[in-house]
Amino acid sequence: MMQLDGSVAVITGAGRGLGAALAYVLAKAGCDLVLCGRSAKALGDVADAITGKLGRQVQTIALDLADAQSVSGAIDSIKAANPRIDILVNNGAMWLEDTGEDHEVAEVLGVINAAVTGTFLFTQGLMPLLNRSSRPDIVTIGSISGLPNAALQTASVPFYAAKRAQAALADGLRQKLSGTPVRSLAVHPPYLDDVSPLDAAWDAAGERQKGEAATNRDIAEAVLFALTRPRHVTLSITVDADEGGLFPASAV
Secondary structure (H helix, E strand, O other): OOOOOOOEEEEOOOOOHHHHHHHHHHHHOOOEEEEEEOOHHHHHHHHHHHHHHHOOOEEEEEOOOOOHHHHHHHHHHHHHHOOOOOEEEEOOOOOOEOOOOOOOHHHHHHHHHHHHHHHHHHHHHHHHHHOOOOOOEEEEEOOHHHOOOOOOOOEOHHHHHHHHHHHHHHHHHHHHOOOOOOEEEEEEOOOEEOOOOOOHHHHHHOOOOOOOOEEHHHHHHHHHHHHOOOOOOOOEEEOOOOOOOOOOHHHO
């Protein structure tokens, strides 16, 4: 198994939920972090917890993936402070639930731009830093909504479509980067129970039985597994569960 000690990991959507859990798990595995997200306070809280408990170096950068100017500014800030990055985790996205009402234009544009346009531009802008790494990886946190024939469940059509496009980005990058040192990895979560590595619920999640919902811990551990495979292996992982999964038991 490859070790991550001393790796520099950039994580989008890192201020809460799965992004914060990924930050903690990668820091514990030995990574220094660049945490990106829309809320400076939320990023600061995550950074303080990681620095206090694990002693890792953490940089925080404001980033709104739905705003091209914000994406460009974040790329410049990362380049100014880091001669290379080893891991880019594209976790940032905007959730939009289905509703009987028409969606606002800003909501639709935000969902599509964050998952597709912003994610692609951010990745493209950081490729020069990834190319300076000896073990460069791009991890796309997709969704079961991005998989063929997935049930719509409570997702809005714009979110469903955005995640399909994001899955295509990950696979397109995998094909484009074939023959280069850069891997394009993907993890597709189901609906998740939000648990924090700082809470007792994190440890309890490891004892869940079949039929219970998946958690942030399951996705973070899947990402860590993918990142630590030998370099000749590229993985796309679907994490499924009976509760909130690709074809949930409640819908059968």
